[in-house]
Amino acid sequence: MGIYLDYAATTPIRDEVLESYVHYLKELGNPSSVHTSGQAVRKALEEARESLAQSLGCHRSEIIFTSGGTESNNTAIKGLYWQRKEEDAKRNLIITAGTEHHAVIDPIEWLEKHDGAEIIWLPIDEFGQIDLVGLATLLTQIQERVALITLMWANNETGLIFDIKAVTSLASRFGIPVHSDAVAAFGHIPIGFADSGLATLAVSAHKVGGPIGVGAMVVSRQTKLVSLIHGGGQERGLRSGTMNAPAAKAFAHAAEIAVRELPDEAKRLAELRDYLVQGVHRLTDVARFTGTIENRLPNNAHFIFEGCSGDSLLFLLDQQGISVSTGSACQAGVNGPSHVLIAMGRSQADANGCIRVTLGNKTTREDIDGFLAALPAAVNAALKAGVQK
Numbered sequence: 001m002g003i004y005l006d007y008a009a010t011t012p013i014r015d016e017v018l019e020s021y022v023h024y025l026k027e028l029g030n031p032s033s034v035h036t037s038g039q040a041v042r043k044a045l046e047e048a049r050e051s052l053a054q055s056l057g058c059h060r061s062e063i064i065f066t067s068g069g070t071e072s073n074n075t076a077i078k079g080l081y082w083q084r085k086e087e088d089a090k091r092n093l094i095i096t097a098g099t100e101h102h103a104v105i106d107p108i109e110w111l112e113k114h115d116g117a118e119i120i121w122l123p124i125d126e127f128g129q130i131d132l133v134g135l136a137t138l139l140t141q142i143q144e145r146v147a148l149i150t151l152m153w154a155n156n157e158t159g160l161i162f163d164i165k166a167v168t169s170l171a172s173r174f175g176i177p178v179h180s181d182a183v184a185a186f187g188h189i190p191i192g193f194a195d196s197g198l199a200t201l202a203v204s205a206h207k208v209g210g211p212i213g214v215g216a217m218v219v220s221r222q223t224k225l226v227s228l229i230h231g232g233g234q235e236r237g238l239r240s241g242t243m244n245a246p247a248a249k250a251f252a253h254a255a256e257i258a259v260r261e262l263p264d265e266a267k268r269l270a271e272l273r274d275y276l277v278q279g280v281h282r283l284t285d286v287a288r289f290t291g292t293i294e295n296r297l298p299n300n301a302h303f304i305f306e307g308c309s310g311d312s313l314l315f316l317l318d319q320q321g322i323s324v325s326t327g328s329a330c331q332a333g334v335n336g337p338s339h340v341l342i343a344m345g346r347s348q349a350d351a352n353g354c355i356r357v358t359l360g361n362k363t364t365r366e367d368i369d370g371f372l373a374a375l376p377a378a379v380n381a382a383l384k385a386g387v388q389k
């Protein structure tokens with residue numbers, strides 16, 4: 001199978017999760033039916049909700065199962081925006097950052113194009129951080145016009161972590177709801193929704209050893225959202241449609257394992273990651289590490305390879321059976337400079353020359369050694385090929 005070092009794109013489904021997923025796929029019954037078969041499936045669904053709530057530190061009634069991170073972000077952002085505008089028509093500002101995933105940027109830009117939203121892009125420094133003092137000043141000036149703030153918990157490309165609690169503490173002074181995309185963070189660092197002060201949060205199963213196509217939106221009990229999807233009124237009326245109990249069950253199971261193993265796994269992966277980073281710097285002097293080793297996801301290493309195209313490096317490593325990434329895999333195969341790096345003030349050349357290496361539960365030291373053994377030849381060939389002008 002080669003060496004898989006792209007866990008931020010997706011993770012292998014865990015064997016025990018697959019087993020229970022298949023088991024529940026065979027159960028007959030619509031969870032909304034009142035008969036015994038339906039209620040048995042309903043029970044499984046509600047157990048999944050309770051279990052996922054524990055993994056996320058929230059109340060079970062705050063979990064809304066969705067098809068994944070993209071849907072959760074869309075539903076939360078559009079729902080909050082419409083709700084806030086309905087309450088007060090002059091609230092049309094959305095505060096965010098250019099380092100967000102497209103599952104956040106695109107719904108916001110859609111609201112700008114079609115529904116009168118104005119976007120405030122917060123400046124991001126080279127360590128992937130916002131200026132909290134600047135945000136406080138901004139909020140004092142425009143508080144009455146702000147619909148919501150949305151900032152991710154950790155960045156999926158660079159692995160750099162935001163201080164979400166600091167953002168919500170500021171926003172709460174002005175009564176402004178905050179949404180966070182925690183798809184990259186969940187399972188790698190502790191996520192406590194109740195303590196976070198967030199209004200809404202997005203997570204996805206396939207990033208934590210669960211199946212693709214299921215996720216959750218957490219909506220605090222105090223938060224009202226206008227619904228995006230209308231129909232049978234399932235999931236607090238926020239996500240109509242027959243509930244996918246087998247997928248919910250599989251997600252909750254994968255999340256429970258990831259959260260239980262997190263303290264040991266975070267330590268193990270950080271050690272492997274540090275070993276990888278040291279190896280890269282020993283083997284080549286064209287690699288620049290992005291951000292700092294602290295304040296980042298334990299499984300993430302992100303480099304700019306000066307004079308190389310990230311795409312060339314990716315393909316050269318792939319030829320040797322090694323899967324890494326240049327950035328987000330979620331852009332439907334569209335390659336281009338990383339919008340995240342550009343938002344951090346980096347040049348086009350830097351944004352074209354990055355490689356993200358992300359580790360996970362099956363990653364071993366042999367995998368890292370395999371990557372390091374393949375790297376020098378790949379870097380030399382990529383340097384010869386040069387960068388696209």
Ligand SMILES: Cc1ncc(COP(=O)(O)O)c(C=O)c1O
Pocket residue numbers: 008009067068069070071101103152155156181182183184204205206213215328329330
């Ligand atoms: C930070 C982040 N948000 C959202 C998504 C989208 O999640 P999903 O693939 O479940 O729709 C991804 C996927 O890569 C992600 O990394």
